[in-house]
Structures are given as structure tokens and as C-alpha cells.
Amino acid sequence: MQWRVPLFEPDFGPIEMEAVMQPLRDQWITMGETTARLEAKFAERCGVKHAIAINNCTAALHLAMIGAGVGPGDEVIVPTLTFVATANAVRYVGAEPVFCDSAGPHNLNIDVEQITERITPRTKAVIVVHYAGFPVNMPRVLEIARTHGLVVVEDCAHALFSTLQGRACGSWGVLGCFSFFGNKNITCGEGGMLTTNDDDLAARMKNMRSHGMTTVTLDRFKGRAFSYDVIAHGYNYRMEDLRSAVALAQLGRLDGFLAERQRVRDRYQELLAGSPVTVPDFDWERIRAPQDRMGHHIMPVLLPSGVDRAKITDRLKEAGVQSSFHYPPVHRFTAFAGCSLGRGSLARTEALAARELTLPMFPTLTNEQVGLVCGALLEAVERATA
Numbered sequence: 593m594q595w596r597v598p599l600f601e602p603d604f605g606p607i608e609m610e611a612v613m614q615p616l617r618d619q620w621i622t623m624g625e626t627t628a629r630l631e632a633k634f635a636e637r638c639g640v641k642h643a644i645a646i647n648n649c650t651a652a653l654h655l656a657m658i659g660a661g662v663g664p665g666d667e668v669i670v671p672t673l674t675f676v677a678t679a680n681a682v683r684y685v686g687a688e689p690v691f692c693d694s695a696g697p698h699n700l701n702i703d704v705e706q707i708t709e710r711i712t713p714r715t716k717a718v719i720v721v722h723y724a725g726f727p728v729n730m731p732r733v734l735e736i737a738r739t740h741g742l743v744v745v746e747d748c749a750h751a752l753f754s755t756l757q758g759r760a761c762g763s764w765g766v767l768g769c770f771s772f773f774g775n776k777n778i779t780c781g782e783g784g785m786l787t788t789n790d791d792d793l794a795a796r797m798k799n800m801r802s803h804g805m806t807t808v809t810l811d812r813f814k815g816r817a818f819s820y821d822v823i824a825h826g827y828n829y830r831m832e833d834l835r836s837a838v839a840l841a842q843l844g845r846l847d848g849f850l851a852e853r854q855r856v857r858d859r860y861q862e863l864l865a866g867s868p869v870t871v872p873d874f875d876w877e878r879i880r881a882p883q884d885r886m887g888h889h890i891m892p893v894l895l896p897s898g899v900d901r902a903k904i905t906d907r908l909k910e911a912g913v914q915s916s917f918h919y920p921p922v923h924r925f926t927a928f929a930g931c932s933l934g935r936g937s938l939a940r941t942e943a944l945a946a947r948e949l950t951l952p953m954f955p956t957l958t959n960e961q962v963g964l965v966c967g968a969l970l971e972a973v974e975r976a977t978a
């Protein structure tokens with residue numbers, strides 16, 4: 593299938609191509625100095641003390657659960673409208689995800705007020721997801737967490753680097769988890785980052801990223817260490833320099849990418865204004881400070897209630913437009929059957945997830961292409977509602 597407008601498209605150019613050659617020229621491709629440079633630059637951009645490169649966001653979430661002290665028998669509150677990785681990470685440590693509803697059709701993020709209702713004596717932590725890059729109301733989440741003694745983890749897979757009240761996503765919680773998967777705002781194929789301001793936690797996460805070993809291969813190569821001890825039950829969640837080089841090059845271009853994503857978002861809003869298709873605003877204007885900036889990731893819209901979404905996606909496909917939906921609610925998956933039963937309603941998410949449609953968004957998407965997408969979409973909706 594040759595799409596006229598794909599859903600996402602990475603933007604690699606001479607900068608990434610030159611960057612990826614450097615570790616090869618240096619003859620050092622495992623986790624080394626390039627990864628350390630990526631971590632330093634990422635920490636600076638995010639406004640945190642520590643950024644720890646991890647081989648993907650799912651692994652970062654797993655480590656974050658360990659860092660948060662979550663274990664068997666514990667409960668962790670998560671939104672049901674997220675990628676399954678958020679909930680899987682809770683299960684990796686033997687705990688149970690407890691699902692929360694979305695705020696509503698205007699805001700697909702977790703309903704922050706519902707977090708309190710889901711708390712039991714077993715609740716250890718909450719993972720918030722900044723859906724599409726729109727920050728969750730973090731001051732309120734931190735207030736609830738303080739009152740009830742919960743650890744806050746941010747799933748920032750979509751949120752590179754939106755700020756709220758001057759603070760970047762990933763700098764509010766005890767730990768933040770980022771993704772560099774192929775469709776993300778910066779990418780190196782697979783990759784991720786863990787952020788924290790806690791020195792001890794950072795040291796522990798770094799250690800667990802590499803089998804719980806007290807030194808890494810580069811330390812021994814540089815003569816800084818000869819041997820190692822293993823002080824924890826760790827993993828191989830290392831990021832290697834080839835991918836770090838690409839991520840570092842992409843990070844250097846992030847501001848340009850975000851400006852283009854904002855242009856695309858503005859164009860969609862302009863063309864869909866006053867139409868039967870709703871563009872959720874995530875309460876952004878209400879909770880943001882004037883200096884805040886959005887790092888848009890995906891372009892979610894809501895179809896009118898009752899419209900058969902499959903008919904719309906088929907029509908878009910005929911027009912050469914790729915679309916998707918984010919997400920099937922996690923509590924609906926077979927593997928999560930029974931989870932959160934009797935814990936309150938998830939009806940809002942069920943209703944809006946059936947209406948959600950994700951339109952193409954990437955920095956090189958032209959205004960003409962946005963016009964083509966909106967034209968095909970509005971025509972399909974008109975036919976479906978006629």
C-alpha cells in the first residue's frame with residue numbers, strides 16, 4: 593500500500609546519517625560516551641538532574657515500577673486509555689493495574705479526580721500518561737499523591753517536551769519514562785529514557801539497567817575498573833551508542849520538529865472548526881501558563897457519536913490517507929479481563945474510545961496534505977451521517 597499521506601514519517605537527513613557513522617568510526621558501539629552525551633543533553637532539556645538511557649520506554653516503565661517500590665500484591669492506578677505497555681509494566685513486578693476513566697470527550701487524559709476514588713490500602717503508585725503530548729494536571733496529581741502517600745510515575749512516551757507551569761513533562765513525578773520508537777517525536781528505532789531528580793534512585797536505576805553490575809564495559813575499557821560486583825537482580829536494558837547517536841542528532845532538531853507539529857495542529861484545527869468532527873482541547877488553555885509550550889505528538893479527533901468508524905477509515909484509505917486509533921481501552925483486552933471490576937465506571941473512555949480517530953501528524957506533513965486529509969474525512973463523515 594502506497595499512502596498519499598502516511599500516519600507518521602520520521603525525518604532523517606545528513607545530520608543523522610553523519611551521526612550514526614561516528615560510533616562506527618570510533619570503533620565503539622556499545623553503551624559509551626555517545627550515550628552519556630545523549631543523557632546529559634536530555635537531562636538539560638527536561639530540566640532534571642538525571643536522564644538514564646534505556647533500550648525502550650517499556651523497559652523504562654518496568655524499572656520505574658521497581659524504583660517506585662511496587663511489588664507483588666500492590667496496586668498501581670493507570671489510565672485505561674493508554675498503550676498496553678503502561679499496564680504491562682505494573683504486572684511485570686507482580687502488582688495489579690487499577691484503571692481510571694478519561695476526563696471526557698474534551699480531555700482524553702486520566703480523570704485526575706477519579707484517582708482518589710480508586711485508592712485502597714494496597715495502592716502504591718500512580719502512572720499518568722500525557723496523551724498526545726498534552727500534560728495531565730500535574731499540580732493536582734502531586735497534591736493527591738502527597739495526601740495519600742503515592743509515588744507518581746510519568747509515562748512521557750507522547751510528551752517530548754511539553755511544559756506545564758514552566759516544568760517539562762518527566763520532571764514532575766519521581767520518575768519519567770520516554771520513548772524513541774519509530775513514530776515518536778524523536779526516534780532512533782527503539783530507545784527510551786528514564787528521568788529523575790533523585791540521586792540515589794538514579795544510581796539504582798543505572799545499576800539495574802545493566803544486570804545490577806557495579807561497572808560497565810566502558811569503565812573497564814578505559815581502565816577505570818578491572819572487575820565488578822553484582823549488587824541487585826538487574827536486566828539488560830542498555831541503550832547502545834549507534835542508536836544514541838541518532839537520538840542525539842534528533843534531539844538537536846527537536847525545536848524545529850515541534851514548530852512544524854504545531855503548524856500541523858493549527859491547520860487541522862482551522863479546517864475542522866465548526867465541523868461535526870471534534871478536536872479535544874485537553875483543558876490546555878485552562879491549565880497552562882503563558883510561557884508553556886506544547887510538544888504535539890499525535891492528532892486525535894472524535895467522530896460524531898454513532899458513526900461507524902470502520903466506514904470512515906475505509907474511505908480515508910481509498911483516498912490514500914492512513915489513520916489509526918489510540919487506543920482500545922486496556923481493560924477491554926483479554927489479558928486484562930476482570931481487572932478493576934467493581935472499581936467504578938470506565939464508561940466515558942469506552943464511549944470516546946469508540947469515536948476516536950488519529951489523523952496523520954509529522955513535521956514534514958504539508959498544509960496541502962492536511963487539506964487532503966480533512967477534505968476526505970469531512971466527506972466521509974457527511975456520507976456516514978446522511
Ligand SMILES: Cc1ncc(COP(=O)(O)O)c(C=O)c1O
Binds near residue numbers: 649651770773783
Ligand atoms: C503511552 C505509551 N507508553 C509506552 C509506550 C512504549 O514505548 P516503547 O515502544 O518505547 O517501549 C508507548 C509506545 O508507543 C506509548 O505510546
